[in-house]
Amino acid sequence: MSDVAFGRPANDATLFRGRTVALMLAIGIAGFAAMLVLGAYAPDLRSGRNGGGHALSNAVTGYAGLVALAEATGRQPRIVRSARDFDTEDLLVVTPETSGIDVSEALTQRTSRPTLFILPKWRTVRDEDHEGWARYQGILPLSEPIGVLSPGVRFTMRHYRSGGGVLTARGVPGRFWKPRPIQVITGIDPDNDEQDDRWRKLTPLLTDGKGGIVLGQVGEGPLYVLADPDLLNNRGMKDVTQARAALALLDWINSTGAEGVAFDVSLNGLGHSRSPLKLLFEPPFLAMTLTILAALLLAGIHAFGRFGPPRARTRAVALGKAALVDNSALLIRKAGREARLGGRYAAAIRDRAARAFGVPARLRDGALDQHLDSLKAQHRFTDLAQAVQAASDRHSLLEAAQALHDWQGEKAK
Missing domain, CATH: 3.40.50 (Rossmann fold)
Known part of the structure; x- marks a missing residue:
C-alpha cells in the first residue's frame, strides 16, 4: 500500500496562485509589523x-x-x-x-x-x-x-x-x-x-x-x-x-x-513605562531587529525561489526484492526473533557447501555433516553449525554466523 497517488498531478490543481499567496503574505506581514510599531509607540501618540x-x-x-x-x-x-x-x-x-x-x-x-x-x-x-x-x-x-x-x-x-x-x-x-x-x-x-x-x-x-x-x-x-x-x-x-x-x-x-x-x-x-517592545525599534537593539528582518526576508525569497524540479514524494512501501528483504528483516528485528534464525542459516550454508564442494547427492543429514567435517579445515562444520543454532541474542548469532561464513570461504579457496 502507498499513500502516494500514481500519476502526475495536473498543473491547475493548486488552490492559490503564487502571486496570490505572495500578496496575502505581504499584507499579513505589513499588518503585523504595523501592529507591533503602534503597540510600542501608542503611549507617545496620545x-x-x-x-x-x-x-x-x-x-x-x-x-x-x-x-x-x-x-x-x-x-x-x-x-x-x-x-x-x-x-x-x-x-x-x-x-x-x-x-x-x-x-x-x-x-x-x-x-x-x-x-x-x-x-x-x-x-x-x-x-x-x-x-x-x-x-x-x-x-x-x-x-x-x-x-x-x-x-x-x-x-x-x-x-x-x-x-x-x-x-x-x-x-x-x-x-x-x-x-x-x-x-x-x-x-x-x-x-x-x-x-x-x-x-x-x-x-x-x-x-x-x-x-x-x-x-x-x-x-x-x-x-x-x-x-x-x-x-x-x-x-x-x-x-x-x-x-x-x-x-x-x-x-x-x-x-x-x-x-x-x-x-x-x-x-x-499621560506618562508611560519602559516598553520591552519599544526597545526593539530603538538603538542599540534596532540593529538586531533589522538583522532579523533581513534574515526573514532572505528566507522568504529562498522559499519562493525553487532550485531545480520538484521532487516527488517517495512511496510508503518500496517496490522490489531488496525492499521485501529489508521489510522482512525489519519485522523480524522488531519482533526480537533474530536469534531463532541460526538453524536456518546453518542449513543454507550446508546446502551451498554441498553444491560447491561436489558432495554426492546420496548423502543426507548426518552423513552429509560427517562428510563436511572430514574436509580439512581449521574448524569442524558441525561445531560451527551448533554454535549458530545455540545463539541466544543478536550479537552472539552474528559472531557464530560470521565464523560459519568464513569456514565456507576457507574451503572454497
Whole structure:
C-alpha cells in the first residue's frame, strides 16, 4: 500500500496562485509589523487633548501654546512622559492639576537643577461641543494649590479680584499683566511641623504690589513656584507682550548647560513605562531587529525561489526484492526473533557447501555433516553449525554466523 497517488498531478490543481499567496503574505506581514510599531509607540501618540492643564492641552488652562511658541523660537521644547527623564540639565516645567499628585520624585531628582512648578487654579470640565476644549466652573479651593508641595513645603495663599495692572518684577525680565482674578502666595505656613528645612526660605520674584507672591524661589536652589498659571497657560499667551515675557522667563530660569525646555506630562496621567517592545525599534537593539528582518526576508525569497524540479514524494512501501528483504528483516528485528534464525542459516550454508564442494547427492543429514567435517579445515562444520543454532541474542548469532561464513570461504579457496 502507498499513500502516494500514481500519476502526475495536473498543473491547475493548486488552490492559490503564487502571486496570490505572495500578496496575502505581504499584507499579513505589513499588518503585523504595523501592529507591533503602534503597540510600542501608542503611549507617545496620545495627543493629550482632554481639556486638562498640561503641556499637551490646547484648552484655555493648558500650555500647548507655550510649547508651540518655544518650538517656533528655537528653544527646543520636549515632552517628558517618564520620571526617568527628570535627570536632565534642561528646565523642567511641572504642571500638577491636583494636590493628590505625588511630586516627591521630581523634588528629589531636581534639587540642584532648574525646576518650575505651576500651581493649579481653575476648576474646569470638558467642552462636549469642542474636542480638547474646557469650560470654567470656577476657581479651585486654596487647599488644592497649597497641597501640591505639601507637606515638605506648605504655603499660605489667597486669591482676589486684582483689577488688572502690571506685576512687580524683582530681577525677572519681561512685563507680566495681573490675571483677573489673581492667585498669590502670602508666605510659608509657620504651623507646618513637617516643613523641610531646605525650603523654608521664600524669595519673591514677581509680586502683585500688595505683599502677594506670584512667582517665588523656594530655598537656595533653583526651585521656582508660579502661583498663578494664567501667566504661562494658553489664556495668557493671547497677549503678545505676555507671550514675549513668558519666553524671557523660561530663558532666565533655565541653567547655562541646558539644551532646551522639558515639559512634564507624566504627573498628568499621560506618562508611560519602559516598553520591552519599544526597545526593539530603538538603538542599540534596532540593529538586531533589522538583522532579523533581513534574515526573514532572505528566507522568504529562498522559499519562493525553487532550485531545480520538484521532487516527488517517495512511496510508503518500496517496490522490489531488496525492499521485501529489508521489510522482512525489519519485522523480524522488531519482533526480537533474530536469534531463532541460526538453524536456518546453518542449513543454507550446508546446502551451498554441498553444491560447491561436489558432495554426492546420496548423502543426507548426518552423513552429509560427517562428510563436511572430514574436509580439512581449521574448524569442524558441525561445531560451527551448533554454535549458530545455540545463539541466544543478536550479537552472539552474528559472531557464530560470521565464523560459519568464513569456514565456507576457507574451503572454497
